[in-house]
C-alpha cells in the first residue's frame with residue numbers, strides 16, 4: 001500500500017487508497033489536518049501535531065514550526081537570515097545542546113503520520129508519495145525524500161503540489177492541452193502555478209509565489225486589530241502566541257460566520273480580553289495582504305504566455321482560500337469563478353493518494369492509458385508481425401482480420417498474440433497463444449476470423465473463429481494496456497534502431513513466401529504444358545527457377561526480388577497458356 005502525504009508548512013496529512021476510494025486518515029481525535037509542529041521535551045519522545053502546537057505556547061524555544069521553509073537549505077539562503085550559522089553550510093537547528101537537521105525534524109512529523117495511518121489501518125504503511133512545492137530545487141526535494149526515509153518510508157515519488165491538487169480535482173480528465181491555474185494560499189506561503197495537460201501529465205508552465213505570505217500574516221494582522229480594540233500594548237512571546245492562536249480561530253470562524261467573539265481570559269495578569277469581531281472588520285485588515293497575491297498571479301500568467309480567458313480552470317488550494325475575501329479576489333483576477341469542488345486544504349494530500357494508487361496500478365491513469373501504448377497483433381506466415389490494433393489507438397477499441405492456412409492439409413492455426421513495433425514476431429512480446437482447430441483443407445481454403453477488442457478497463461479479448469465450423473475461442477489478456485513507460489520507450493527505441501534491418505527482414509520474408517508459392521506452381525505448370533513451349537523458353541524458366549533457389553539460400557533480399565521478377569517474366573507465356581487452358 002502506498003500512502004499519499006502532504007508535508008505542509010503549517011499542516012500535514014496522510015491518506016491511502018482503500019477499497020476503491022482515496023481516503024484521508026484521521027487521528028484519535030478525528031482530525032485529518034495534523035499541525036506541522038514538533039515539540040522536543042528535554043527527555044523522551046518528540047510531541048507532534050496539535051499537542052505540539054499547545055506546547056509551543058509554553059515552550060516556544062523547544063518547539064519547531066514551519067521547518068519546511070528550511071528543508072534542504074544552507075545558511076545564508078532565503079529563510080535562514082535570523083538563524084545565524086556558517087554561511088554555506090547546511091541548516092541545523094539547535095535543541096537541548098544538539099543540532100538537528102530540518103529533515104530530522106520533518107521526519108518526526110512523518111513518523112506521526114505513519115503511526116496514525118498504521119493505527120487506523122491495523123497494518124504496516126511503509127511506502128509513500130510525498131508532495132513538495134513546484135519551485136523546490138533538487139536539494140529541497142532530496143532532503144524531503146531523506147525525511148521520508150528517516151521516518152521509515154520507502155519514498156516512491158516526490159510529487160509537485162499543484163500537480164497533486166489538479167489530480168484531486170480530477171483535472172487529468174480535461175481535454176489535451178487544457179490549462180489550469182492553481183492558487184495555493186496556505187499558512188505561510190503563497191504559490192500560483194499554471195499547468196498544462198500534455199498526454200495525461202501535468203506540465204508546469206510557470207510558477208510564482210511568495211514564501212512569506214499566508215494565513216500567518218493574516219493572523220498577525222488580526223492579532224494587531226484585537227490588541228487595538230482591547231487597548232493593549234505589545235505582549236511577551238508566550239502571550240503573543242496565545243493571542244495569535246485566538247486571532248487564527250476568529251479568522252477561520254469568520255469564513256463561514258459574519259461575527260464572532262474573541263475570548264482570552266487573563267491574557268495579561270488580571271486582564272482578560274473579550275472582543276467582538278465582524279467579518280467586515282477582519283476583511284479590512286486582511287485585504288492589503290491578500291491583494292499582494294494579485295501581481296504574482298498576473299506575472300505567472302504572463303510567464304506562461306497566457307491570458308486569463310485561455311485558462312480552462314482555476315482551482316483553490318490551501319486553507320486560507322476558504323476565506324470569501326480570497327475567493328472574491330481570485331474570481332476577479334482570473335475573470336473566472338474558481339472551482340470549489342474540493343476541500344482546499346485536503347486537495348494536495350488527496351492527489352498524493354491518487355498518485356500512489358496510480359503507481360500501484362490500483363487506479364488506471366485514465367488520461368495516460370486512454371490509448372494503446374504499443375501495437376497489438378498476431379504472428380502470421382513466415383514469423384511476421386501482423387498488426388491488428390495499431391499503437392496509440394484510443395480505447396475501447398475493436399478490430400479484426402481474416403486469416404487462412406499457409407499449408408495444405410493443415411488442421412489448425414496457432415494464434416500468437418503479440419505486442420510491439422517490430423516487423424518480426426520474435427522481436428515483439430508474446431502476450432499469449434492458443435490454437436484454433438479446423439478440418440484439414442487445401443492451402444488457403446480455411447477461413448479464420450481473428451478479432452481484438454480492448455474494453456474500457458484496458459483488458460484485451462482475442463477471439464478466433466473458424467468460419468466453416470463455427471468453432472471459436474476467446475482469451476482474455478490483462479497486460480495489453482498497462483505497460484510501463486520504460487518498456488514502451490525501450491520498444492520504440494528498438495523499433496527505430498532496427499527499422500532498416502527489420503524492414504529488410506520483412507521484405508525478404510514476403511519474397512520468400514512468394515518464392516515458396518511460385519516454385520512448385522511453375523514446376524507443375526511446366527510438367528503439364530512444357531511441351532507447348534519452345535526449348536529456349538523452357539531452359540530460361542529452369543534457369544530463373546534455380547536462380548530463385550540460390551537467391552533464397554543467399555538470404556539477399558534484393559537478389560531474391562530480382563530473381564522473382566525474372567522468373568515472373570520468363571513464365572509469361574506459360575501463364576497465358578495456363579489461363580487459356582483453364583478457360584478452354
Ligand code: ADP
Nearest residue numbers: 008009010011186187215252255318319320322
Ligand atoms: P500549509 O499548506 O501551509 O501547510 P494549509 O493549506 O493547511 O497549510 O493552510 C493553513 C492555513 O489555512 C492557516 O493559516 C489556517 O488558519 C488557514 N485556514 C484554515 N481554515 C480556514 C478557514 N476556514 N478560513 C480561513 N483560513 C483558514
Ligand code: MG
Nearest residue numbers: 008009186318
Ligand atoms: Mg499546502
